Amino acid sequence: MMQNFGEPSITLAMIIEKGFIPAGSSVYASSEKKIVGVLNTDGSITIELHGKSLNFPYPSGAARAIEKRSLNGWLYWKIKEGENYRDLDYYRNKYMEIEKKE
Numbered sequence: 001m002m003q004n005f006g007e008p009s010i011t012l013a014m015i016i017e018k019g020f021i022p023a024g025s026s027v028y029a030s031s032e033k034k035i036v037g038v039l040n041t042d043g044s045i046t047i048e049l050h051g052k053s054l055n056f057p058y059p060s061g062a063a064r065a066i067e068k069r070s071l072n073g074w075l076y077w078k079i080k081e082g083e084n085y086r087d088l089d090y091y092r093n094k095y096m097e098i099e100k101k102e
Contacts, residue, residue: 016039021039021091027045027078027088047065060074073088074089
């Protein structure tokens with residue numbers, strides 16, 4: 001099977017749909033935990049930046065808007081669990097483990 005490199009193989013929408021992360025969860029920027037986004041049902045991230053509400057379809061785009069450079073959004077954005085912060089890649093890996101078993 002050929003992979004289309006224009007689209008990610010696993011999306012945040014897939015992870016939300018499977019219940020690994022609830023829609024509406026807060027996501028925190030790695031560089032500055034003061035910047036908080038909201039994870040939407042469709043897997044997009046909405047952030048407030050420079051007084052505007054901006055919506056990004058992919059985590060890397062939201063990270064790039066903040067940092068002004070190319071970044072891996074799966075590692076940049078964190079979700080707080082108790083006292084710990086887990087990057088989105090943690091949830092993507094959990095999703096992949098479950099998918100392999102099914």
